[in-house]
Amino acid sequence: MQSQKEVSIVLCGVGGQGTILASRLIADAAMDKGMHVRSAETIGMAQRGGCVFTNLRLGKDIATPRIGRGKADLLIAFEPAEALRMLPYLKEGGSAVVSAQPIMPVSAMVGMMPYHKEEILDYLRKNVPGLTLVDSKRAEQELGSAKCLNVVLLGAAVRSGALGLTEADILGAIRRRLPEKLHALNERALSFTA
Amino acid sequence: MHKEYLMGNEAIAIGALAAGVNFAAGYPGTPSTEVLETVAARNPGNVYVEWSVNEKAAMEAAAGASYAGARTLVTMKQVGLNVACDPLMSLEYIGIKGGMVIMTADDPGPISSQTEQDTRTFAMFSKVPVFDPSSVEEAFLMIQEAFDFSEEWKTPVLFRATTRVDHGYESIAVPEPSEYRTHRWEGFMKDASRWVIFPKLSVINHAKIEERNAALSAQLSEYSRNFILPASGTYSTAEAGKRKAVATHGINYTYVCDVFAGADRPEILRVGVPFPFPEQLALTFLRGKDEILCVEELDPVIERGLLHVCGKYHLDVRIRGKLSQDAPLSGENDVDRVGGMLAAFFENNALLAPTPSLPEAPPLPVRPPVLCAGCPHRASFYAVKQAMKGEKTFYGGDIGCYTLGNAQPLDMCDTCLCMGAGINIAQGIGRMEPDTKCFAFVGDSTFFASGITGVINAVYNQADLTLIVLDNSTTAMTGHQPHPGTGRTAMGQLVERVSIEKVLRGIGLTFVETVDPLHLAAAIDTVRRSAAQPGVKAIIFRSPCAAIARSRKRAEVDTDACIGCKKCIRELGCPALIPDGEKATIDTSLCTGCMLCAQICPKNAIALADI
Numbered sequence: 001m002q003s004q005k006e007v008s009i010v011l012c013g014v015g016g017q018g019t020i021l022a023s024r025l026i027a028d029a030a031m032d033k034g035m036h037v038r039s040a041e042t043i044g045m046a047q048r049g050g051c052v053f054t055n056l057r058l059g060k061d062i063a064t065p066r067i068g069r070g071k072a073d074l075l076i077a078f079e080p081a082e083a084l085r086m087l088p089y090l091k092e093g094g095s096a097v098v099s100a101q102p103i104m105p106v107s108a109m110v111g112m113m114p115y116h117k118e119e120i121l122d123y124l125r126k127n128v129p130g131l132t133l134v135d136s137k138r139a140e141q142e143l144g145s146a147k148c149l150n151v152v153l154l155g156a157a158v159r160s161g162a163l164g165l166t167e168a169d170i171l172g173a174i175r176r177r178l179p180e181k182l183h184a185l186n187e188r189a190l191s192f193t194a
Numbered sequence: 195m196h197k198e199y200l201m202g203n204e205a206i207a208i209g210a211l212a213a214g215v216n217f218a219a220g221y222p223g224t225p226s227t228e229v230l231e232t233v234a235a236r237n238p239g240n241v242y243v244e245w246s247v248n249e250k251a252a253m254e255a256a257a258g259a260s261y262a263g264a265r266t267l268v269t270m271k272q273v274g275l276n277v278a279c280d281p282l283m284s285l286e287y288i289g290i291k292g293g294m295v296i297m298t299a300d301d302p303g304p305i306s307s308q309t310e311q312d313t314r315t316f317a318m319f320s321k322v323p324v325f326d327p328s329s330v331e332e333a334f335l336m337i338q339e340a341f342d343f344s345e346e347w348k349t350p351v352l353f354r355a356t357t358r359v360d361h362g363y364e365s366i367a368v369p370e371p372s373e374y375r376t377h378r379w380e381g382f383m384k385d386a387s388r389w390v391i392f393p394k395l396s397v398i399n400h401a402k403i404e405e406r407n408a409a410l411s412a413q414l415s416e417y418s419r420n421f422i423l424p425a426s427g428t429y430s431t432a433e434a435g436k437r438k439a440v441a442t443h444g445i446n447y448t449y450v451c452d453v454f455a456g457a458d459r460p461e462i463l464r465v466g467v468p469f470p471f472p473e474q475l476a477l478t479f480l481r482g483k484d485e486i487l488c489v490e491e492l493d494p495v496i497e498r499g500l501l502h503v504c505g506k507y508h509l510d511v512r513i514r515g516k517l518s519q520d521a522p523l524s525g526e527n528d529v530d531r532v533g534g535m536l537a538a539f540f541e542n543n544a545l546l547a548p549t550p551s552l553p554e555a556p557p558l559p560v561r562p563p564v565l566c567a568g569c570p571h572r573a574s575f576y577a578v579k580q581a582m583k584g585e586k587t588f589y590g591g592d593i594g595c596y597t598l599g600n601a602q603p604l605d606m607c608d609t610c611l612c613m614g615a616g617i618n619i620a621q622g623i624g625r626m627e628p629d630t631k632c633f634a635f636v637g638d639s640t641f642f643a644s645g646i647t648g649v650i651n652a653v654y655n656q657a658d659l660t661l662i663v664l665d666n667s668t669t670a671m672t673g674h675q676p677h678p679g680t681g682r683t684a685m686g687q688l689v690e691r692v693s694i695e696k697v698l699r700g701i702g703l704t705f706v707e708t709v710d711p712l713h714l715a716a717a718i719d720t721v722r723r724s725a726a727q728p729g730v731k732a733i734i735f736r737s738p739c740a741a742i743a744r745s746r747k748r749a750e751v752d753t754d755a756c757i758g759c760k761k762c763i764r765e766l767g768c769p770a771l772i773p774d775g776e777k778a779t780i781d782t783s784l785c786t787g788c789m790l791c792a793q794i795c796p797k798n799a800i801a802l803a804d805i
Binding site: 045 | 330361362533551558560565598602603773
């Protein structure tokens with residue numbers, strides 16, 4: 001087997017957004033290519049609308065599923081504030097794919113604490129050279145569904161080059177893991193560009 | 195064999211199946227739940243699986259099966275072991291026949307638990323051997339060895355993994371079901387001198403256990419999962435006087451390896467069975483060393499073990515770790531925290547994680563977990579809050595999704611201690627503060643697990659409180675396991691439901707009313723009537739978990755009618771209710787159409803949407 005590059009990916013977002021399925025699709029696609037996959041993720045209370053993350057590592061000689069600070073090749077964030085929370089894990093020069101649509105925590109909605117949307121987005125634009133901001137609001141309108149944000153972000157991650165997988169690899173995983181009636185929608189989601 | 199991308203808990207379950215487990219029982223609890231779920235889902239057809247009413251029942255049922263010679267698996271989270279402590283302590287004295295593995299999930303952090311207790315310490319207390327895997331793949335292999343070990347030594351064994359192994363994933367090779375071992379059991383053989391615990395037997399067996407554990411310590415020094423990883427490069431040639439090494443366990447072993455990845459590495463003692471402590475192996479490791487850093491999560495178990503060996507054999511080795519305050523005393527480790535400890539110990543800053551050169555970031559919102567949109571618990575809490583406005587109240591909380599009722603704006607959980615505790619805490623508060631209207635909230639699964647005895651205690655001792663059973667007909671927090679009130683078993687059998695109402699009436703309660711909390715006016719009225727009566731009363735707020743009911747209904751705000759008072763947002767804290775400028779709006783991707791908000795809108799501006 002040809003030796004493949006090791007890739008470390010941090011996925012993050014808000015419980016219920018579909019980060020777990022996204023990490024499964026990457027893992028499936030990588031395993032198809034004969035890669036060893038390890039991951040660690042948040043399961044439990046935080047899935048009720050709290051901060052969730054997955055560490056996903058592809059490659060045989062990796063010791064641990066966890067990713068240290070400044071060691072991730074790619075950050076896939078389903079929410080801008082969560083992207084910023086996990087940014088210290090991205091390596092210098094790493095790629096980040098971030099959904100630009102904020103999800104207000106209940107604490108912000110009941111007025112206990114502000115959500116600095118513009119400052120957060122500005123900060124990401126200024127400090128992350130490898131940033132792809134995904135207009136997920138438009139993706140939802142054009143695709144007619146909010147449920148495939150995970151695959152929209154995976155498409156952007158593929159095109160960033162940092163994932164080390166192709167659209168065809170991810171598509172294969174989608175076809176195997178998801179029911180057939182969702183294939184067409186997710187194929188369109190995968191190639192959506194903002 | 196085939197490769198699968200498996201969660202640690204799935205790998206543990208498949209390992210148990212591959213070892214020929216005959217009987218599996220457990221109680222749900224993060225991060226352990228998926229073990230029993232996977233045994234049930236991948237049952238080749240010949241395994242008995244049950245969700246027990248609690249951990250004590252699970253362990254006792256498994257003990258019975260094991261007395262009959264069956265291989266048994268018991269699963270629970272670490273605090274569940276407290277509930278099962280009584281049978282465990284005695285079971286170790288009695289011993290077992292069929293291999294018995296007690297899988298507990300420890301939760302450093304803690305991420306989803308009340309305590310940071312360490313099952314390794316529990317193992318020492320109960321004198322039960324404990325296995326501690328470092329990875330998903332090792333967990334799969336190790337649990338099979340644990341079954342053989344248990345049977346060989348006629349003792350239950352603890353198999354504890356921590357969250358990052360339980361909820362880690364790895365692509366590993368596992369056998370086909372046709373390759374699973376078949377374990378045949380001979381049946382229970384009556385022998386009162388063996389199976390009946392009496393003081394006379396206990397003193398004899400206690401001595402045997404101590405002798406056995408001493409023998410095991412020697413044998414476990416040879417066990418391949420207790421090992422010394424040799425040093426490499428400069429660490430193997432370090433000059434005398436600077437001979438430093440690392441001792442570690444579990445997921446921490448992988449963090450230590452990651453910190454040294456691609457570079458020279460010191461000698462590492464990896465302890466896979468910390469009790470009985472592999473003394474001879476530790477002695478080999480310690481001889482000729484100057485200093486050891488113990489990298490552990492939870493209790494300093496290895497650190498104490500090494501200190502003991504140093505004292506016993508008069509070794510001049512400095513053991514550093516939690517006890518010497520060279521390592522944090524609480525909380526979860528990760529690669530960076532371990533890197534920091536190693537960098538300080540080896541005086542090598544190259545082991546530290548790179549610090550990204552980022553300017554100061556804007557403040558981030560905190561994002562605690564919340565009750566889901568459409569969760570009926572929100573309505574229950576709100577109804578009690580409204581009914582009791584202006585009264586002096588006490589709200590005893592409990593363990594489950596409804597612990598989240600503590601958050602603003604509901605703020606309806608004054609205490610939370612452990613499963614079922616809220617009822618008797620309310621009883622104690624009420625006894626000392628008779629002018630307080632006391633309520634105890636308990637979930638349906640928690641009611642069966644450990645609430646019933648609390649209610650009996652309250653009734654017998656003439657308490658004055660209202661028990662609120664939040665019955666969403668599932669064990670929601672851990673991922674929707676069935677329980678006695680659901681009429682389904684772990685094996686998918688449909689059985690007679692145990693009626694919460696009948697249980698309460700049987701105990702002697704006369705005020706037992708069942709209401710749908712989403713009918714707000716009726717719910718408030720019921721709470722008021724209950725609070726006005728003396729004694730122990732019960733209200734069952736019954737409405738299915740929103741995550742299971744998967745309603746297709748949605749609410750919408752009539753923006754012309756909405757006056758922007760934001761009462762719905764301020765008072766309910768529903769994640770689907772979002773401020774949109776001056777008005778309220780509803781996130782249709784989250785809303786379930788529960789219509790609680792519509793019932794409190796002063797302008798009737800919220801209605802069901804046409805879909």
